[in-house]
Amino acid sequence: MSLLKALHAQGQAVWLDFVARGFVEKGDLARLVADDGVRGVTSNPAIFEKAIGGSSEYDDAIRAALSDGDRSVVDLYEALAIADIQKAADVLRPVYDATGGADGYVSLEVSPYLALDTEATVAEARRLWADVARPNLMVKVPGTAPGVPAVRTLIGEGINVNVTLLFARRVYEEVADAYMAGLEDLAAKGGDVSKVASVASFFVSRIDSAVDAQLEAKAAAATDPAEKARIEELLGEIAIANAKLAYRSYEQMIVGARWKALAAKGARPQRLLWASTGTKNKAYSDVLYVDELIGPDTVNTVPPATLDAFRDHGTPAATLQRGVDEAEAALAALDRLGISLDAVTDQLVTEGVQLFADAADKLLGAVAQKRAEVLGDRINAQAIALPRDLAEAVAKETERWRAGGLIRRLWARDASVWTGADEAKWLGWLTGTVEGRAKLSDYQAFAADVKASGFTDVLLLGMGGSSLGPEVLAEVFGPQPGFPKLRILDSTDPAQVRATEAAVKLATTLVIVSSKSGSTTEPNVMLAYFFDRLKKTVGDKAGSHVVAVTDPGSSLEKVATRDGFRKIFHGEPTIGGRYSVLSPFGLVPAAAAGIDVEAFLDSADVMVHACGPDVPPAANPGVQLGLVLGLAAKAGRDKMTMLASPALADFGAWTEQLVAESTGKNGKAIIPVDGEPLGSVVCYGKDRIFVDLRLASDAASPHDAEIKALEHAGHPVVRITLRDRAAIAQEFFRFEIATAVAGAVMGINPFDQPDVEASKIKTRELTAAFEATGKLPPETPVASSGSFDVFTDPKNAEALRAAGAGADPASWLKAHLARVKPGDYVALLAYVARNPAHIGTLQAMRLAVRAHKTVATCVGFGPRFLHSTGQAYKGGPDTGVVLQITADDHPDLAIPGQTASFGIVKAAQARGDFGVLSERGRRALRIHIKTDVGAGLSALAAAVEQALS
Known part of the structure; x- marks a missing residue:
């Protein structure tokens, strides 16, 4: 008999702390179940990162997942992870059935980023439970202060929970109480408590690593050899002693009247699961944290190396209930030395949350990289060349953003990312494409109406964000077959107004007047002029030639209603004008001009996903661009020089507003330089950063040599390559994120003016x-x-x-x-x-x-x-x-x-x-x-x- 199977006789189940696609699909897990009696599997972000990022075995699955359309990095990861967990659960289902649900579980962790958020933890656990849809799933929830009430809620809903990151006995006791309270809640609702299982994952070796370091310092400082020896006797003892006393708490719980009442209803005890049982100190036995913690109603979750070691030379004997008095004595001795175990365990929880978050960052960064590789030229490429001092500053700031979860906080609309003022009110643009899809049928119906009505021209009247985005669309996409030509008027110059009127056929012109507030001078006077000209041209039908795009309740909406405009589209009040191109202010003129709005949103979403809250700063193109721009500005390189392929040249005018209006305040600014022809190196001072936007077909453009020369001269250069014109949709979002990030780096509010x-x-x-x-x-x-x-x-x-x-x-x-x-x-x-x-x-x-x-x-x-x-x-x-x-x-x-x-x-x-x-x-x-x-x-x-x- 395998030594691992011999643990069953002692009442202990062995779970494997590892999962990977090939490991499951090739039958390795099934062999461990059959040969060694493995009865469960646990996973965590670090395990998945090694599996996904460290091999090519997921590449085909990622390619298949993206074949029907793009998806966010976290969605892509979850699709992979859930498939792995389901397959592992299916392999272990016979164990689950044979043990009547006592064993055969697979654990999947809620996002480590939610460790301090009770409601979000509960919501994600519910979703994972539903998505995996296997009765032998355990959702891993951290035993943090916010995590404990989540455990009660989830158990009360009949969801199996693996409570992780437990180090302290008092916290374990709180978790055990939450488990029983959850069962009581479930029973009170008429639920079947016998269908619920839970484990409390009590971490072991990390305690020794932390305590031993303090003990060694104490021993080194001791002058009395006897005292030094007494201190050294505690090395490698505290973690096991702490675990044994936690088990004593378990034993006391299950003999209490409260537990007996639940057991009478069929409830299962929440088993203690020994976690972090791989030996970290090479001076200790490699099976120390298995050999010393064997006892009834427990689980030991071991990494593959520890499993192999125990199979070879472990000792499957009942040890957990031995030496409990000695364990108490060891902890008392530790306390007398002035080493607080409570302080150690509190710190380990804090570090554990951060370590799991760090692992999640690595995991999602690996998935983001795989996604980008599969998408290829479907995602616009970004290459950044920086002088050493700026590169070092960007690397340092990238780590600060990662460690602080700043991109997640940005997406969560946390104003403290910037100045803590009203920034949270102006972040509707983050979900603009979601809102755009919700209104897609409206845009498509509008496009069909415009086409069927025979308009030859669409004239947009607007200023700033209402006009510059649509102007890019008009210039980059050009006229679409069967649709009117889109023109923009954003001037009160009499000659320009006349020239614009002369360029259109008023009788077959659709006018779009765009103004968020409805009170902006220029759109109002332009509307007054062209509505009067329409009345003189088409008479009472003038209103049917005009569409309004404005925020709800604006003065423009009242005018549109009064004058019988053809259509009124409402903007989103939480989106400022310069961030509005992916909102109705850009999508309405796009639809009128015959641009495929659905395809446009699909393209934009590729960058939305690449810049999402789940993509760590180092792999996040929008964050990287923003950090470069912000730090370059702080270092004196505050003139952002925009270069572009001729077909994309108008994008610079839109970027001018976004960057200048967002960052130019409080004596700070990134000054955008648009339309300045590229010169030789001698034309530029040391205050420049260059952004080159080009089509892939122009990759070998004539100014390549000049750009390379600028780079070699120490100027920062950002190269962005688009496979076609339609990919410009991605750049709107990249630069919006980048500008918001640059504003945070510069310490200003990028949403006011x-x-x-x-x-x-x-x-x-x-x-x-x-x-x-x-x-x-x-x-x-x-x-x-x-x-x-x-x-x-x-x-x-x-x-x-x-x-x-x-x-x-x-x-x-x-x-x-x-x-x-x-x-x-x-x-x-x-x-x-x-x-x-x-x-x-x-x-x-x-x-x-x-x-x-x-x-x-x-x-x-x-x-x-x-x-x-x-x-x-x-x-x-x-x-x-x-x-x-x-x-x-x-x-x-x-x-x-x-x-x-x-x-x-x-x-x-x-x-x-x-x-x-x-x-x-x-x-x-x-x-x-x-x-x-x-x-x-x-x-x-x-x-x-x-x-x-």
């Missing part, structure tokens, strides 16, 4: 003054010529005059640009129509600045940038040198129902913007073009070149 509101207030004050007087308040230029007027605030005027500014605008421009120093950026902010000609002139201007000053350059069109980078220019660090460009509008354009025209609104916005820049002490100068805009911009570009030379 305090300085944007300041600009709006000044604009409203100016427009109110116009409504009252018929004109904007007068202003006096500091210099003037036939082509330009120059304006600035008194403080800037004083500084520039001291630097040589005189009567002509050129001298002011020269003095202003002379203030640019290393680490600064220059922002060219033009309140003119955004068209190719104007863009080209401003690009020439920025390149001249970069060539002469070696600083980052930004170009923004007003008022568009006010809802984007404007926050960072006002609220970020004082490193910006701003050149605001304005012009008169000839001809202007009236706004139906309002006194102010588009030109007046735009002028008020420009002056309001400049006023806040001045209040913030920014280096700002305003050049007002008095001639034709195109000619004036060209003349200004020449003046800038001259001022720099």
Whole structure:
């Protein structure tokens, strides 16, 4: 007879602390059951990590699980683990049946991350019990303070429980009480208590490891040889003594009246299970924690090496009830030495929770890696090259995020990840794709309606998050067969409004007006104009040509209801505008333009899963990007330079708003640099980080050599590769997570925008003054010529005059640009129509600045940038040198129902913007073009070149 089988005669069952797919499928477990009498199996994250991450035997299963669609990392792991547990349970089912349910169990652990959450532990245990659907399953629940009440609840529901992480006798007694209370609850409900089983997993060897270290220190300090010997006699004794006294508590419990009443109803005793029985100290016998703990109604769960050792040379004799008095004496001696066993066991519980969480992190990281390998190019690749100092900082911060569970806390909407303010109110974007799927039929019906109605154009009126995301969709996806072309208007410039109207056929145009609050100036005046034009074009059918996307109860919703709009889509109030592209603010225009919303959400979900709460920071692409951006900014590399394949170029404009508005506050910012052509290494200072977004088909693009040169020069470089344009959906979520993480690293709230509101207030004050007087308040230029007027605030005027500014605008421009120093950026902010000609002139201007000053350059069109980078220019660090460009509008354009025209609104916005820049002490100068805009911009570009030379 196997020595292991001989333990049965002593009333002890042997369980194996190991499970793996091949081990079960190839019959190894069945052989141990038959040959050695193994009667159970336990698992934990560390076991599964070795099985999944340390071999290829799960690769086919992962590939099969992903063949019908992507799934989250934790779902993927659970699918694998549950299948293994079910197969092991099936192998052990004959043992379960033969012993009448006394043995034959397989244990599966609830997530270690829930060890301090009673309700979440109960919910997960219920789910695992239902998913495994085997009567010989035991759900492992930690014996933490929150875990103990969970045990009572679960036992009371008839769920078998393996209570793990027990070190202290007093905690074991609490667990035993919870078990009996649960049985009493079950019996009171008419349940069958004979169908419930439980074990209390009492850990052994870890106690010796912890206590021995203290004993050895005491012995080393002892000067009396006799005292030293007495101390050394306790080495390797405390864990077994503690276990024997726990067993005495068990014996006392089962003779009590309370237990006898339950036993009379058929209840099974909760057996003590000796866990952590592999010998860690090589000086001790490798079967010490088996040989010394053999007794009735117990289980010893052993790792494979210990099982092999006991089979070879174990001693299957009754030892558990021997030497109990000596055990008490050993613990008393330990106490006299000033070593608190309670303190040791409390610390071991804390460490045990962390160790299990660490193991879960390794496990889920391994699954994430396997998932990425199977998905291949279905998930956008990210490669990060960093200089050594930044790489070390990122590695350190990655570990801090892992150890602190910060990505799980972020997903749990814990505001303390950031500043503890109102961040939790603004995290609806985390589950945006879930909400999108819930409304998928609405989007699909809307798309079908748009297509059937014969619209040729879709015109979206919005600002910031309401327009920049849809603009990316329009530019990246392009027109879809059979659907109208999507166009975006996000300007109050009269020329741009006219150009947009001229580009569409109003009679067959569907207008989408997007505004979360419904009170934003620009969408409201654009709607007033185009609704009036629709009424003049299609008459009473004007309302049927308009769709509103807005938050519930907004003023826009009231207007839409009053005017009979075709459809009203409600946004999610917990999603801020710049995080809203995967919400109705992006999905409604996508549907109208014929983009397959379901496929779009599928693609986005690939990155949602990759960046999920279950993916450790080192394997989480969004977290890694965020840590890199945040730490680079803290190290002075706060200019995020966006590069992209031509087909993806517009993504930078969306990223500009997300990053600048989220991080640009409290004197901090990541300044996004979009649209600046790539130059040679000599063009850049040490304040840059480069993000290159490209299509796989452009992998060998002409600027590869320049990017490699930047990397070799020590600049941080992030490369992101998309297999096709449709994969852009993934990048929206990657950058949302990254921006939230970067905000946490920088210590700011990435969901507010305090300085944007300041600009709006000044604009409203100016427009109110116009409504009252018929004109904007007068202003006096500091210099003037036939082509330009120059304006600035008194403080800037004083500084520039001291630097040589005189009567002509050129001298002011020269003095202003002379203030640019290393680490600064220059922002060219033009309140003119955004068209190719104007863009080209401003690009020439920025390149001249970069060539002469070696600083980052930004170009923004007003008022568009006010809802984007404007926050960072006002609220970020004082490193910006701003050149605001304005012009008169000839001809202007009236706004139906309002006194102010588009030109007046735009002028008020420009002056309001400049006023806040001045209040913030920014280096700002305003050049007002008095001639034709195109000619004036060209003349200004020449003046800038001259001022720099």
